[in-house]
Amino acid sequence: MKNKRMFWNIVEKIETLIDSGAYPPGSRLPPERELAETYLVSRPTIREAIIALEVRQRVEVKTSSGVYVLEMKGAKQDSRPCSAFELTQARALVEGEAAALAAVTITEAELAKLKLTLEAMQKGINADQADREFHIIISNATRNNAVVLAVENLWKLRDTRDEIKNAYKNVCSQSDSDRLDEHTRIYNALKNKDSQAARSAMHHHFNRLINALFAVSEAKALEEVKRKSNETRGLYSLNHLVN
Structure with a gap:
């Protein structure tokens, strides 16, 4: 049960990083060894977490290349404005x-x-x-x-x-x-x-x-004010009459 909790904990942490943009779609996750060192767990635990992420369609495992983050299907951005x-x-x-x-x-x-x-x-x-x-x-x-x-x-x-x-x-x-x-x-x-x-x-x-x-x-x-002012000056200028 402890190992299971640890494995899901890693899944949640990596998903959170993906959602935050730390690992954007198309990017490659760090190597298995590095992830194990980062989260202080065994490499088999990391492998289980990667499998779960693959099942959830959050990542794609490419043989001899690495683990890549997938674009979330149906993801929608909140339309509420925020400056x-x-x-x-x-x-x-x-x-x-x-x-x-x-x-x-x-x-x-x-x-x-x-x-x-x-x-x-x-x-x-x-x-x-x-x-x-x-x-x-x-x-x-x-x-x-x-x-x-x-x-x-x-x-x-x-x-x-x-x-x-x-x-x-x-x-x-x-x-x-x-x-x-x-x-x-x-x-x-x-x-x-x-x-x-x-x-x-x-x-x-x-x-x-x-x-x-x-x-x-x-x-x-x-x-922008200067640009509009120059446009107005060009429109109403009398320079062409006094020169």
Whole structure:
């Protein structure tokens, strides 16, 4: 019974990562050995989990190639509008408390994983993926499944809404050093088991991000005003009469 629970636990964890966009359709799951090390289980347990995922039509096993994520049939996107500003505010509220919780419960192994993501960001190696993993590790460290689901669903919105994806792309690509500094502050607060500092560092991170979003939005609005003004000037100008 214990092995069965462990096997289904792995299935649920991998499905959650797939749903969050960490493993998008068409991507390959990590090798069996790596998954076993990540989840601290045996390789036979990972094989059973993969079989279950294949039966659920979440993955396809290709001989001598690997395990690939399938597109969910009939998947529908919620039509309710959500802006990048709304998402960022929600993330600040949820992930700020997640960081405060995690500061009390985070393990040395999880801190080590967080440090690896910081090193990846510093080196510019899949920095966006490292960013996502950083936040997911913290949510898992809370030991609260509701918090984990909330964080993963917010990331899913970030990764699936074109408006939000484009807005984040405009600011994230311009602030790699700020992002690394902010994540380092969060990491240090977690390492020191300081809940208040962890919450504050997370809020500081999202506050900078939302202000950057406003700056980009304002710049685009100003550019549009200038464009329309130039069109109107061209229409009503008397230059051709006075020259």
